[in-house]
Amino acid sequence: MQPARRRGLAEEAADRIRDEILTGHFEPGDHLREVELAESLQVSRGSVREGLAILVREGLVHSEWHRGTRVVELTETDITEVYAVRAALDRLAALTAAETGRPHQFDELDRLVGEMEREAAGQADGPRLVALDIQFHNCVYAMAGNRRLISAWEAVRSQVHLFQAHRVRLSHEHYRTRVVDEHRELATLLRAGRVEGLGDLAEEHVQSACRGLISSLRG
Template sequence: MKPARRRGLAEEAADRIRDEILSGRFAPGSALREVELAASLQVSRGSVREGLAILEREGLVHSEWHRGTRIIELSETDITEVYEVRAALDRLATLTAAERGRPGQFDELDRLVAAMDQEASGAADGARLVALDIEFHDCVYAMAGNGRLTSAWEAVRSQVHLFQAHRVRLSHEHYRTRVVDEHRELATLLRAGRVEGLGDLAEEHVRSASRGLIESLRELHR
């Protein structure tokens, strides 16, 4: 990993470790050892410990007394729970964004869809597509303008990012062929302010992702 810069060392450590988790270089369920991380990042164990606490609040890792810290597992239960919460949040965020969104924000959604399309039409870097996917939904939550709703999204955002990244690694082609059309449809309905059916579409967008990831996991373990 790259050494941490002298910004806020706990935050820098969290950023670096998060990047490694989301990239797949640290596998789900694997142990994170403070001594090794501190040496790699060239910071103190205290900074690493604080950084891991940040990631635990995001739901990416969990710590147990005398058992250390591990990255969350990629289990069907974890996937189902996270995506069920996300489906409910996205439904509310999308419906609210349709009512409160400003022209410039709708333009930003269109820009993100165009960027997804360009990525998917080329070499289709999976990590870049997932980053654009998450950015699209960040924008929807910002459009909704509900601070508590945004906080609820941020509580599961890193877990969603992790699961989506694994979805791409397990079934890149399936994700690539769906991501653009699904987000374009959401952006079109949001701009039109068409709330009829919009909440159902937002939920199905999430549930489809959950089903796709679970099916890929089952295929992997057959």
């Protein structure tokens, strides 16, 4: 890992460790050792401990007394629960954004879909596609403008990112062939303000991702 730029900051340690989890350097179930992380990041163990506490709150790591801290496992129960919550949030975000979104925000959604398309047409770097996917939904929630809704999304976003990243590693081609069309359809309905069918589409987009990940895990 790259050394932390701002020594002693828990947030910086959390950012670095989060990146390593989301890119697959640390895999589900891996043990995260404070001493090794502190040495790698060139920060104090206290900063690492506080950074890991941030990631515990995000649902990316799990800490147990006398058993240490590990990256969360991907169980079917966890996946089903997170995506069920996300589906409900995405429905509300999409329906609200269709009514409150501004032209420049719809343009941003189109720009992100265009970037997805270019990535998918090329070598289709998995982490980059997932990052664009998350950015797209960040934009939808920002368009909705509901602070509590945004907070609820932020509470599960890191777990969603982890699950999507793992989905890509297990079945990159399946994700690559669907990500552009699904987001383009969402962007089109949002810009048109067509709330009829939009909520169902937003939910199905999430449930499709859930089914794909569970199917890949089962092999």
